[in-house]
Amino acid sequence: MIENPRTGAQAIHSKPSQHSLPCYDYDIPNPTASSGAKTLFRILSTVPVSELETELTRSGIPPRPECVEDVLKLCYDSPAAAIKFFGWAGRIAKHTPYSWNLMVDILGKNRLFEAMWDAIRTMRQEGVLSLPTFASVFSSYCIADKVNEAIMSFDVMGRFGIDQNVVALNSLLSAICREDKKMSKAIEFFERVKIKIPPNADSYAILLEGCEKEGNVAIAKTTFGEMAIRIGWSPLNMSAYDAFLTTLVKASQTDEAIKFLKFMKEKDCIPGMKFFSNALNVLIHQGNATHALSLWDIMVGNGLLPNLMMYNGMIGLLSDKNEIDKAFDLLDEMVFNGVFSDPLSYNAIFHSLIKSKKVRGVANFFFEMKKNEQQPTHRNCTAAIKMFFEGDDPEMAIEVWNYMIQNHVRPIEESANALLIGLRNLDRFTDMRKFLDDMLDRKIDISESTMSKLKSAFRRARRSEQDAFARLARRWKPK
Secondary structure, X not given: OOEOOOOOOEOOOOOOOOOOOOOOOOOOOOOOOOHHHXXXXXXXXXXXXXXXXXXXXXXXXXXXXXXXXXXXXXXXXXXHHHHHHHHHHHHHOXXXXXXXXXXXXXXXXXXXXXXXXXXXXXXXXXXXXXXXXXXXXXXXXXXXXXHHHHHHXXXXXXXXXXXXXXXXXHHHXXXXXXXXXXHHXXXXXXXXXXXXXXXXXXXXXXXXXXXXXXXXXXXXXXXXXXXXXHOOOOHHHHHHHHHHHHHHHHOOOHHHHHHHHHHHHHOOOOOOHHHHXXXXXXXXHHOOHHHXXXXXXXXXXXXXXXXXXXXXXXXXXXXXXXXXXXXXHHHHHHHHHOOOOOHHHHHHHHHHHXXXXXXXXXXXXXXXXXXXXXXXXXXXXXXXXXXXXXXXXXXHHHHHHHHHHXXXXXXXXXXXXXXXXXXXXXXXXXXXXXXXXXHHHXXXXXXXXXXXXXXXXXXXXXXXXXXXXXXXXXXXXXX
16 A cells, blocks of 8 residues: 555555555645635735736745645646746745656646656655556546556556556556446556566456446456466455446356355455445346346345345336235245335335336335335325226225325326226216316316316216216316
């Protein structure tokens, strides 16, 4: 691990924390900047570059090391002002290695590469050049889509007195793999230097994460195989295993991922919840219930307990695939694993039952939802009302409507119209009038189409019914 030369603390990583890469917290907001630093930055932001030195001196604020660093962190969008400020401050007090590295990063991120190398040469003369400087260079070149230049920078490190060690190797690999569609470049470089610089577990993890990002299954398999031979197996290498397995799942090679999982279990290297959560999410989006269940069984069988989001995802998937019995099994299992269902869990199953037109099943599950205080969605209520009418159970349709009124399920307009149309199709004139009267009192919007159909139906009713409907119709106001 390369230490921050300003504080002696470990540098902040730009890759996940398991990779020991020498990176600073460059180009980030600095809310803790001192008032002096903020005043100096205001000068840099408002004064022409040609007048900066005069105004900076006139401010009377001494450019102490931490103040200089705070100002530079604010200057990523103002490279010309940063250069002027850096020169002014450097004539008053010696810059810290951290300030130099910030300046190199500002120049690189603004693609001022010639000036960046001038600064690096000065740093060498000052004796403050370090590996984090080159980590910044690698990042700047790769962001600028100049991977070849980043690799050439690695090749000349030795001339500047910086060792080409595995941390430097990983820094460059990380910079390359963060960019899109650069895995072939990363592998080409890796193959060239790995004999001279033996890679470590982090090297392979970075490459495998790059493969996952790019979806490059072929390179992932080759890299993983080489890692198993050269590095061996260890639970400490979980980020690499997670990336490899996720790459397979995303590429719809879940059968192979499951084979690797079983083998990894023998090596005591079963992945953690992060992998299973990500992989299940992929399979759910793919609609792959078979493999999702296989992965679920492996996860639970290894003592990893799913959370509510994972349960809901699986219940939703199984419900969509009409695997209702398995969805019910998961719903019943939740409480035994300390997870309490929510309306999303119930509504997924309720929707599937409605879609399957299982009238008794929908009715029973609706009552279970009421008992467990799990409110159906307004869309499910509308669909249930329509299905109950189609399934010759109008009383259950009315039951659902009454529930919506009593429990303030909103929006309600679509369900109201569905109820009226269902009653109209059965010529239940008295119920039509009763519910329409109540809906008008509640100022629920009834569509023009629905009113037209009701009017047509009432022509078949007794004269008294027609007159009663006519009075209601006069209260209706089309939207």
